[in-house]
Amino acid sequence: MSRHSLDGEWELIGGPHLTMPEHATEFENEAAIRIPARVPGNVEDDLVEAGLLTPLEMGEGAYQTLDYEGHRWFFRKSFKAPAIDPSEQLCLVFEGIDTIAEVFLNGDSLGKTQNMLIPHSFEIGNCVRHGEENELIVRIDPVVVAGREREAEPCEFVNGFTERAAIRKAAHMYGWDILPRIVSAGLWRPVCLQTMPAVHWRQVFAQTLSIDLENRSSEVAVFWEFVVPQINLNGWKLRLSIDDNQRNRKDLKTVSIFACSGHLMLSLEDIDFWWPRGLGDPTLYSLRIELLNPQGNVAAEHVQTIGIRTLELVQTEITTEEEPGEFVFVVNGQKVFIKGTNHVPLDALHGRDNRHLDTLLSMTADLNCNMLRIWGGGVYETDTFYDRCDELGIMVWHDFMFGCALYPQTEDFLKQARKEAEVVVKRLRHHACMALWSGNNENDVAHDWFPLHSKLNPNDDRISREILPEVLRRLDPLRSYLPSSPYVSQKVFERGKKTSEIPEDHLWGPRDDFKGPFYQNSPAHFVSEIGYHGAPCLESLKQMIEPEHLWPFENDGEIDPQWRAKAIASFPDESLHDGRIRLMANQVSILFDVIPDQLEPFIQASQISQAEAMKFFIERFRMGKWRRTGILWWNIRDGWPLISDAVVDYYNRPKLAYSYIKRVQQDLCVMVDEAEDDRHKVIAVNDTLNDATIDVAIGVIGQADTLLKHTLTVPANGRTQVGEIPASPVCALYLLNWRTDTSTGHNHYLAGPRPFNLEQYTQWVPQLGLEAQPPAFVSP
Known part of the structure; x- marks a missing residue:
């Protein structure tokens, strides 16, 4: 199988859908827009590149795209088809079309698409012109119009609206509380011509059935299917081998076959298993399966990267005090x-x-x-x-x-x-x-x-x-x-x-x-x-909000329109998410009993609150x-x-x-629990598969006294109590340090009654010994 890329520069033609024809051969009439396009891409980036839109990231820039939601777009490209063997099939493959489209080659319709989320392939052997230019056109219709043309039903529900319910595209593109409304259109993933030989693999799927950790062995089931023009498969064979990451190849078996699909069992020895982070190495192997013709030559080969492991979720439907449940991988x-x-x-x-x-x-x-x-x-x-x-x-x-x-x-x-x-x-x-x-x-x-x-x-x-x-x-x-x-x-x-x-x-x-x-x-x-919530640093805010809108975020009870756009409102007049900005300020107030009246202290306070x-x-x-x-x-x-x-x-x-987060997600971590009866329990957790002996020391920032010093062994994949320390009657920052034979670790605990002093906390941050100071806490 070979691929010939059609990525790069295309021509983009578009306008309001009612003014644009449906058939690609008819669109030489006056069009509102005719600009270069990049594939993979989105029409919005092409419009910005052509100077028809200002950058969408700044301020309320994303709202510019609302004017284009009703547009029909044509993507056009000329290409010469690669020479192929008469036995091969030539396909036109779109890895991603957004969304409702019809594809034309040399004026003939190849078919339609209605799903942004999956690839689409068209066999073009009968309509491609070898040795001369071919014209490829993709018409993309507006999904907003398609959504409204369909009759909605009362038992459908999408954030109060139903237009997107039946459209198979990324849901966030209609607007979400984490991403803007940019409904968009385009050829958003690569486009290519793909040749398919007469003999090829249709699918191969290897599944680990069982493992033996002690003996480093495993049983693996391989399902396979291939395509071959011959009816009689007498003399055809499958050969399987496996390569480790050092490229050491081990032949597994060679078997005669009499059908185009089937199953094989592999008994693997001397296996290094795939483990998730913290439990071991994520060892991978290359499983090679070859189809041998009666002459012993390789007619088709497939290589698949696999990890040998078992993985399951053990779960119950409910959990109560009377009927404790579980949800564990x-x-x-x-x-x-x-x-x-x-x-x-x-x-x-x-x-x-x-x-x-x-x-x-x-x-x-x-x-x-x-x-x-x-x-x-x-x-x-x-x-x-x-x-x-x-x-x-x-x-x-x-x-x-x-x-x-x-x-x-x-x-x-x-x-x-x-x-x-x-x-x-x-x-x-x-x-x-x-x-x-x-x-x-x-x-x-x-x-x-x-x-x-x-x-x-x-x-x-x-x-x-x-x-x-x-x-x-x-x-x-x-x-x-x-x-x-x-x-x-x-x-x-x-x-x-x-x-x-x-x-x-x-x-x-x-x-x-x-x-x-x-x-x-x-x-x-x-x-x-x-x-x-946590505010971005000043440098980032300056890249997304214009200077005159940077501060304050609210005037006379109204959220600034650019802060609202970043909150994130789908439409200019939508106030649904105004509360997200006030929520962030309220979270700062809960911790520090103050909302700073200057931008940089507000950013710092917000990031501390989030952290x-x-x-x-x-x-x-x-x-x-x-x-x-x-x-x-x-x-x-x-x-x-x-x-x-x-x-x-x-x-x-x-x-x-x-x-x-980087500190508290260490595999071996020491943490302080909330106080009970004026005492804090100190807990050590070990997420590795080996016992860990650690020396723990806990002190208070700015003080020489040690609250706790202890050596203990934390069991593999377990937790244990290190000891207890007194609750602080005043605001303080406890520093937790621990050491093993091969590593050191650090953490902290914010102790004492609220509210905390913001100025004092910002002075503590550089003393925490973080690997790198976040931008909001680096002095200019």
Whole structure:
């Protein structure tokens, strides 16, 4: 198989959809816009490049795109087809078309698309002109118009509106509280010509069935399917081998075959297993499967990277005092405490995604996250993304792309959902990092967001309860599946939908004091969303808000329009998210009893508030190991310049929370629990598979006295109490230091009664010994 790229410069022609023809050969009439386009890309970037829009990132710039939501676009490119063998098939492949489109080659329609989230391929052997120029045109129709043409139904719900419910594109593009409304259109992933030989592999899927850690052996099932024109396969054989990361090849078996698909069992010896971060090395192998013709020559070859491991989610439907439940991931027979984060779209404009991928995953590994949750309001990432997660030992919790909505239940929409799931599951199922499929993000609990829908049973949703499980049962039967996050099972529904009985939850609530009862008293074993606001640093704010709007954020009770745009309002007059700015200020006030009246102190106070909150959330769950089994905090990085819960802004500048999280996500960590009877328990947690002997010393910043000094052994994959220290009657910062034979660790605890003194705290930050000072705390 070979690929011939059609990426690069195209021509873009567009205008209001009512003025533009449907057929590509008719559009030589006067068009409103005719500019160069870059593929992969989005029309908005092309419009900015052509000078028709100002940069969208600044101020209210994203609102400019509202004027183009009703446009029809034509992408045009001429190309010469590569020479191919008569036995080969030539296909035109679009990795991503956004969204409702028709593809024309030399004036003939190849077909239509209606799903942004999956690739589309067209066989073009009968209409391509070899040896001469071919004209390729893609017409993209406005999804907003398509959404309005469809008759809505009262049992559909998407944040109060239903236009996007039946459109299969990234949900955030219609506007979200973490990304702007930029509905967009474009060829957002690569386009290529792909030749397919007459003999080729259709699919190969290796699954680890069992492992023996002590004897370093494993049983692996390989499912295979190939295409060959011959009917009689007498003399054809399969040859399998495996290469380790040192390129040492081991032949496994050669077998005769008499059909084009089947199963093989492999018994592997001397295996190094794939482990998530902290538990061991994420060892990978290259499984090579070759199809040999009767002459003994290789007719087709497929190489697949695999990790040998078992991975499952052990869960119960409910958890109560009378009936304690669980929600825990188990890898290679070992329970794993999850320290991870939520991954939102890399960019609001997905043609830019690849620019950010390496940075995002490097930061994830730097923070010692062992899991990423891919949130269900975005896109399925590129193969490179999952390859890197395999290599880094980062497990992936993967939502299907359904979020915060009650989706159509029509046969046509269910057919689309099934097709999408089949394509995605077959593409990603071989990755060692793939830990869990989740049917959607918050669709179950969304039933309670509007009175009409609160009467409905989430378990009647055919997508998450019927379509997706059926696809997984056929195509990825060993992977764990969670119908929704959080999951309202039939048992939970019958018991009154008590969120206090759900083992896995999203903890948002009042967004008040991070040490308040809502956060402290949650009975959840596992939290997959939890966050706290923090302002970006001054440099980043200056890149997203014009000077005259930088400060204050509110005048006479009105939120500044550019702060509102970054809050993040989908429309200029929308005030729905004004409270997010005031919420951030209120969180500062709770901690310090003051809201600074100057921008830079406000930024510092906000980042301190966020950092202490995120640190507290993670420590709360880690100190509760194994009653608590994991936390996926929200979130690591913004996909747009905005003000949010992310710990790294769009410009990749970390907030103070980044440094705090890095410390409290060390595999071996010492932490201070909240005081009871004027005493704090000191807890040590070890997330490795080896016992750890540590020397612990705790002091107070600015004082020479030592509160506690102790040597102890922390059991493998366990927790233990180090000792106790007195509660402080005044505001103080406890410094925690520990040492093993091979490493040192540091942490702190903010002690004493509130409110704290902001000026004093900002003086403490440089004394914490952080690896790098966040931009907001670096003196100019």
